[in-house]
Amino acid sequence: MISQFRLSFRAWLMLISAASAIPIIIFSAFTLHLLEVKQRDAVYDFLGVQARITATQVDQRIETALATLHALALSDAALSGNIQALHAQSRRLAGNFTDANAIVFICKDGENIFNTNVDFGKELPRIGAIDSFKSSVRTGSPSVSDMFLGSVTKAPVIAINYPTKIPEYGDCILRLTIRPSAFNSIMSAQNAPKGWTFSLIDSTGTIIGRNREPEKFIGTKITQSVLDALADGIDGPFDAYTMSGDPVKAKLQKISKFNLYVAVGAPLDDLISGTRRSLIIYSVGGIAAAWAGLLIAFWVARHLNNQLRLASGASIALGLGAQPSINNSSVSELNAIGNSLTAASAHQQKVTAALAESESKEAELAAANAALASQTEELVRSNAELEQFAYVASHDLREPLRMISSYLSLLERRYGDRLDGDGLEFIGFARDGAKRMDHLVLDLLDLSRIERKGDPIVPMPIMPSVQLALTNLGMTIKDNSAIITTDDAIQHSWVLGDPTQIMRLFQNLIGNSLKYRKPDADPVIQIGGRHLDGYWQFSVGDNGIGIASEYFERVFGIFQRLHTREKYEGTGIGLAVCKKIVERHRGRIWVESIPSEGSTFHFTVLSAARPGGMTATGTDPA
């Protein structure tokens, strides 16, 4: 899959760096979420605390009012039932009480006995906030009314009812009516962030105290969202709107024993601003970090690219046979590659030098070969010429020789009786000389025929040729009482040879062993052989007179003789013939000898496969 994408090295690196940012982004998002939840919980807690503090302060205000009424109920005037005195005292107290509207005395059946805003004894209007009055009468406990318009002042107030007993009036209510301003100050005194709204509402949802623009909103119903929460009894943080339509998180807190509620609203913007700030900081930071990462990846990729280019340049240099150079790359692997390339270059230079040397040697060799070939060709040509000359010369020499011999015979026959003893002897010498000359010429002719008139060289068994040679020499062997043995090793040997010439070879060598015998010992001749790698080495050894080592080479030359004709007959051409035959068979011939002990002649011939046989050698040397 991946291999089908073809991106640049730089793109891959940038992809890696972008991919490595993914876990960071996930982690950051998760952290941000936790932070937001924590911050929200903290703000909600703060909202609840603010609401409770405000409610407690409102409660304290009411309790202060109730304490004032309690003190009044225990005054002498109240205890003695002196209502006029009680009115006077109430007026004083109301005057001292901050934001008090009036103190009102109401008997149990709801009759308004006095109101400190009206002089004692004057006619009074019917009391307001009758429900709260009834509640206190019924329960015998203090109560707080919803907002209503004071019956004398027509100003919005709330009433705090305190049940008591007054002589002659029985169960009564002492009531303190207070103006909303009493609560406005509490609401605005809260130490809350700017934009928070604190409202005090009665059980109907009418605003009776507010920290912001109280003059505008006191006496109006609070927003529907808060009314709904009030109806549903929700006190936890809920979404709402302020009177001016701003979205807030709101909290309702009931004033302990009374049907009044503190409503606190915190602007949503305010709540999430911290989170938003963190979010912005994290996002900007994250984006900056990602850009920095990408820039670094870009820079690293460019750097690596340059280093790689160095490496590929070095490889190309190596390919072109130049010196590759990667020195001190900042990438350790490239340094290693550089070292390998340098080593490869050194090796390459060595190989090139060796190649050049071998090429020059090859050229020298070729020149030498060519020279050799032309020399060989020249040699072959002159050899052929020589052979041709020898053949022609010996052939043509025989004719005058024959003439000399026949005229000598004619001379002897016709004038023999007229010649004296010396004359006859001279004729005998002359005929002998002619006969010897004829022998020499015949031998020479023989020698020249070896190369030119030989039979084809074929695979042949060695033994029949040896046997034939021995048969040809039968008489001489017998005359000399010679003992001839043949090694088992050569019994089945096969060679590549011209059978007639191989027979000649053995016949010449065995003949010489018989001829150059010691006069005082019967000849003992040993014919042997051994198979070597691809050829046979045969030998003919004797116990004859032997040859001095300085003649080992010479004896194979034409007409080379070590003895006089009188001592040993011969023309000195037998071994030259042997050498020529061996050379025609691509072999070698040499002699080993100790004078007076005997000689051994060795020669080699290529071995041949015995037809239908198991080995290429005839007799298996093993």
Ligand code: ADP
């Ligand atoms: P020839 O026998 O006609 O003289 P060869 O070429 O056969 O000519 O031999 C050359 C010489 O090598 C001989 O004159 C002889 O001195 C010497 N020679 C050859 N074979 C033997 C041998 N088996 N032992 C001793 N001398 C030998």
